[in-house]
Amino acid sequence: MTDIVITGLGAITPLGDDVPSTWRAMLAGASGVRPIEAAWAADLPVRFAAQVVLDAPARLGRVAARRMDKVTQVAMVALHEAWADAGLAAGDVADPDRTGVVLGTGIAGLETTLAAWDTLREQGTRRVSPLTVPMLMANAPAAQVGLAIGARACVRTAVAACASSNDALAMALDELRLGRADVVVAGGAEACILPFTMASFAQMQALSTRNDEPERASRPFDTERDGFVLGEGAALLVLETLAHATSRGARIYGTLAGAGLSADSHDIVQPDPSGDGQRLALQRAMADAGVSPRDIVHVNAHATSTPAGDMAEARAITAALGGESDHVIVTAPKSQTGHLLGAAGALEALATVLALRDRVVPPTINLDHPEPTLGLDVATTARPLPPAGPLAAVSNSFGFGGHNVTLVFTDQHRTDGR
Amino acid sequence: MDTQTILAGIAAIVNEVTGAPVDSVQPDKAFMDDLDVDSLSMVEIVYACEDKFGVSIPDDAAKDLVTVGDAVAFIQGAAPVPAAA
Numbered sequence: 001m002t003d004i005v006i007t008g009l010g011a012i013t014p015l016g017d018d019v020p021s022t023w024r025a026m027l028a029g030a031s032g033v034r035p036i037e038a039a040w041a042a043d044l045p046v047r048f049a050a051q052v053v054l055d056a057p058a059r060l061g062r063v064a065a066r067r068m069d070k071v072t073q074v075a076m077v078a079l080h081e082a083w084a085d086a087g088l089a090a091g092d093v094a095d096p097d098r099t100g101v102v103l104g105t106g107i108a109g110l111e112t113t114l115a116a117w118d119t120l121r122e123q124g125t126r127r128v129s130p131l132t133v134p135m136l137m138a139n140a141p142a143a144q145v146g147l148a149i150g151a152r153a154c155v156r157t158a159v160a161a162c163a164s165s166n167d168a169l170a171m172a173l174d175e176l177r178l179g180r181a182d183v184v185v186a187g188g189a190e191a192c193i194l195p196f197t198m199a200s201f202a203q204m205q206a207l208s209t210r211n212d213e214p215e216r217a218s219r220p221f222d223t224e225r226d227g228f229v230l231g232e233g234a235a236l237l238v239l240e241t242l243a244h245a246t247s248r249g250a251r252i253y254g255t256l257a258g259a260g261l262s263a264d265s266h267d268i269v270q271p272d273p274s275g276d277g278q279r280l281a282l283q284r285a286m287a288d289a290g291v292s293p294r295d296i297v298h299v300n301a302h303a304t305s306t307p308a309g310d311m312a313e314a315r316a317i318t319a320a321l322g323g324e325s326d327h328v329i330v331t332a333p334k335s336q337t338g339h340l341l342g343a344a345g346a347l348e349a350l351a352t353v354l355a356l357r358d359r360v361v362p363p364t365i366n367l368d369h370p371e372p373t374l375g376l377d378v379a380t381t382a383r384p385l386p387p388a389g390p391l392a393a394v395s396n397s398f399g400f401g402g403h404n405v406t407l408v409f410t411d412q413h414r415t416d417g418r
Numbered sequence: 419m420d421t422q423t424i425l426a427g428i429a430a431i432v433n434e435v436t437g438a439p440v441d442s443v444q445p446d447k448a449f450m451d452d453l454d455v456d457s458l459s460m461v462e463i464v465y466a467c468e469d470k471f472g473v474s475i476p477d478d479a480a481k482d483l484v485t486v487g488d489a490v491a492f493i494q495g496a497a498p499v500p501a502a503a
Contacts, residue, residue, distance in 0.1 A: 063437035130461035
């Protein structure tokens with residue numbers, strides 16, 4: 001089977017405007033979680049989040065920006081960085097007929113939906129913007145990214161709640177392996193830090209309520225965790241067949257070696273506490289990648305800081321790796337970034353790729369009192385990976401609905417020396 | 419309202435919606451063929467004109483507004499909509 005490599009990265013996150021600033025902040029153990037300054041937050045039970053500050057007209061142009069919901073705006077910002085990073089922005093490098101897009105989102109253009117609803121009620125049907133549907137539809141981020149790069153192989157959208165962008169990366173892997181495309185831009189975008197969403201997630205008891213210490217609220221695997229912190233942003237990866245990347249002399253970050261999917265079939269929101277469905281996804285991903293548990297040096301955990309979810313995942317990792325989890329360094333990036341929902345998997349994929357490139361695992365912050373039965377080696381400071389030899393890592397994403405998607409990355413074919 | 423005021427108002431709306439330079443919005447220019455206005459943007463422009471000039475532009479009249487000059491003439495000839503209370 002043909003190898004699929006990563007040749008470009010782009011992101012806008014609560015930790016930074018681009019990939020280098022986000023990665024530096026991750027390694028430094030920064031937090032992207034802040035109080036929500038907007039007046040609407042004052043009456044909410046949760047008044048903090050991991051927000052992205054975006055001057056969309058400045059980054060995208062005034063006319064383009066006003067035709068996009070924020071979820072698409074962040075996707076476009078990440079696209080511009082990833083496409084240039086891959087050396088494809090010059091044009092005529094990628095054949096449009098062989099170029100695809102697969103993006104994930106969990107919630108899509110909700111800000112547009114809510115604004116149109118307000119307009120409808122307050123001003124009547126004739127004042128609802130004709131741009132409402134193309135801005136709110138779940139496939140808008142993928143469609144706008146596809147238009148921007150002229151993609152004609154495929155433009156697809158994955159919607160699987162918090163597993164959406166890992167699902168998108170798995171779909172992109174399929175497109176490339178099946179020979180339907182040479183280049184696929186894959187990842188995810190989310191931007192729904194709104195009173196409606198904050199209230200809805202809070203009513204589920206899913207959010208941390210640590211209003212007095214927002215930066216300490218996201219604490220995966222800690223005994224004092226009390227829910228996730230809502231985040232937003234986008235992360236995109238340029239995936240390419242090895243043959244295509246090599247033929248154009250592209251710089252290669254590493255390899256997306258495999259994907260494993262499963263479903264809990266347990267509950268609409270609660271993970272199976274045994275972690276057995278997640279174990280299946282992990283094992284299938286390793287089998288797909290042709291790696292064994294002893295090859296894995298690093299796990300980028302989904303770990304959202306919810307009481308039930310984190311321990312289910314810990315059980316799944318331990319079960320899937322068998323006795324080989326001792327030499328595996330785990331990290332939980334949502335401790336720093338909050339939970340980007342449908343963009344989380346892509347951001348964590350990006351972090352996993354950079355961890356293998358730099359041979360360092362970024363820290364999990366706020367892990368002051370690890371669960372006594374955790375059984376995992378979670379990095380609380382930036383930790384080195386083995387200085388020599390091949391590296392393989394897994395990145396997990398799990399979503400409401402019981403969707404489990406695990407990806408395997410390796411540093412095979414890497415060309416950027418460090 | 420005089421022609422120049424209406425023309426300037428339409429030019430500002432077209433610029434806001436599509437980014438076309440204000441100076442390019444002239445009476446002989448067709449919205450779609452000359453000014454790159456797509457169908458959704460045309461709907462936005464019509465509604466923005468209704469708000470700006472206080473007139474009603476029914477959908478079947480809007481589809482006959484091919485050039486900027488057509489829109490100026492329609493707005494000039496349209497009865498003002500009474501302001502909402």
